[in-house]
Amino acid sequence: MAGGVGQYSSMALDASGYPVVAYYDATNGDLKVLHCGSADCASGNSITSPDTGGDIGEFTSLKLDASGYPLVSYYDVTNADLKVMHCNDADCAGGGESITSPDTGGSVGKFSSLALDVSGYPVVSYYDFTNYALKLMHCNDADCAGNDESIESVITASLYAGMYTSLVLDASGYPVVSSYNGNYLKLLHCNDANCAGGNESITEPDSLLDAGVYTSLALDASGFPVVSYADNDNYDLKLMHCNDANCAGNDESITSPDTTDMVGWYTSLKLDASGFPFVSYYDLTNGDLKLMHCNDANCAGGDETFTSPDTDGDVGGNTSLGLDAGGLPVVSYYDNTNGDLKVLHCAAGCPSAPTPTATATAIRRVPRPATATPTAAATQTPVATATAAAPAPSATPPGGGVSAGDGHPGGIHLPDTGQGAAPAGNAPALPLALLLAGTLAIGAGIRLRPARRR
Numbered sequence: 001m002a003g004g005v006g007q008y009s010s011m012a013l014d015a016s017g018y019p020v021v022a023y024y025d026a027t028n029g030d031l032k033v034l035h036c037g038s039a040d041c042a043s044g045n046s047i048t049s050p051d052t053g054g055d056i057g058e059f060t061s062l063k064l065d066a067s068g069y070p071l072v073s074y075y076d077v078t079n080a081d082l083k084v085m086h087c088n089d090a091d092c093a094g095g096g097e098s099i100t101s102p103d104t105g106g107s108v109g110k111f112s113s114l115a116l117d118v119s120g121y122p123v124v125s126y127y128d129f130t131n132y133a134l135k136l137m138h139c140n141d142a143d144c145a146g147n148d149e150s151i152e153s154v155i156t157a158s159l160y161a162g163m164y165t166s167l168v169l170d171a172s173g174y175p176v177v178s179s180y181n182g183n184y185l186k187l188l189h190c191n192d193a194n195c196a197g198g199n200e201s202i203t204e205p206d207s208l209l210d211a212g213v214y215t216s217l218a219l220d221a222s223g224f225p226v227v228s229y230a231d232n233d234n235y236d237l238k239l240m241h242c243n244d245a246n247c248a249g250n251d252e253s254i255t256s257p258d259t260t261d262m263v264g265w266y267t268s269l270k271l272d273a274s275g276f277p278f279v280s281y282y283d284l285t286n287g288d289l290k291l292m293h294c295n296d297a298n299c300a301g302g303d304e305t306f307t308s309p310d311t312d313g314d315v316g317g318n319t320s321l322g323l324d325a326g327g328l329p330v331v332s333y334y335d336n337t338n339g340d341l342k343v344l345h346c347a348a349g350c351p352s353a354p355t356p357t358a359t360a361t362a363i364r365r366v367p368r369p370a371t372a373t374p375t376a377a378a379t380q381t382p383v384a385t386a387t388a389a390a391p392a393p394s395a396t397p398p399g400g401g402v403s404a405g406d407g408h409p410g411g412i413h414l415p416d417t418g419q420g421a422a423p424a425g426n427a428p429a430l431p432l433a434l435l436l437a438g439t440l441a442i443g444a445g446i447r448l449r450p451a452r453r454r
């Protein structure tokens, strides 16, 4: 197991636009939660380890409830179970969080994706490794407590069904899930809130073999799916925009907007106010975080905007993207060189709507204190701040970070640094194991080409 903290990050922005990030502490095998004290995580950050039982915390997916309290789905490595945590405060601090294991049947819970229904009850898609199925859980309470949730095996017909799930609820509260079945991209649209009855719509809208890993799903204003994913045949970023709610008819718009080098892992997708995709992802060749902002709803025309806002070492794993109130991107991701969680808040220069402005950067390192106990909340302040040639605050775009000038557009912060970098040479022997791990072999994995499978 690689050391470090920050893998499997999943981020949401609170009502003030401050990032809240769930992630995995590989050094201690714990789930951690960062709640930033500012929009750029520059000060007042809270870092907690609310669940330290066994080796837990992979494959996190985080949403905030109506009170701003985190709900997180994640994987219990020790017991091979799905877990759900519902915090009773905005920081998951002080103990008393609800932590349940609502599905313990077989090896379940990898690749989880969480949404909340109109009552605030969790809906989670995830992978059943024992039965090679995509499962859908709909809880009948806000904590997924009582061992009485609705759990359905929805896609079971294909080998490895249910990897890389990304879940969104449609306007009726019915789940829509993108996933990968080991060969192809799958799009599930359920006709009820529980995906029950064995009568859901399941399509295979991209006929390209080995395209469909690292999916991230959003719905456009019509409820039609938009999905970013990686093409592991050509190692390109792909973008699908469906022309119907089910991605049916084999007539969707599918583009490969970034074909430079080997790119496209760890995608995270959001739509801007115009419905144009923003995608964060990993550049395998260069070990960089990349951002794409499309100038149309289909990312068509070969004229999208690309930036590499962080090229410092091998960075960009497990990206999770948000857009602030000004439409500017905020990204949590993993620094594989240093084994750290990083958060980028683009002040300017990142692909932003409507107009990128001057290059501006702030980099702060906020080391985790060596004395921190696993269960204690730690309020932290930056110990080093880089500021230079900062434009006037009034010139900073809405939600923009502090500005400085070392060439990186945007504010990059390290809210949680691990105790040592991930070891080199951790590439698994089997490419599929690489895919199942979901997070390994950043950089080192560029020569690992998943075998074609039929």
Ligand SMILES: [Ca+2]
Pocket: 139, 140, 141, 144, 145, 146, 147, 148, 149
């Ligand atoms: Ca229940």
Ligand SMILES: [Ca+2]
Pocket: 190, 191, 192, 195, 196, 197, 198, 199, 200
């Ligand atoms: Ca149904």
Ligand SMILES: [Ca+2]
Pocket: 242, 243, 244, 247, 248, 249, 250, 251, 252
């Ligand atoms: Ca269609």
Ligand SMILES: [Ca+2]
Pocket: 294, 295, 296, 299, 300, 301, 302, 303, 304
């Ligand atoms: Ca375009």
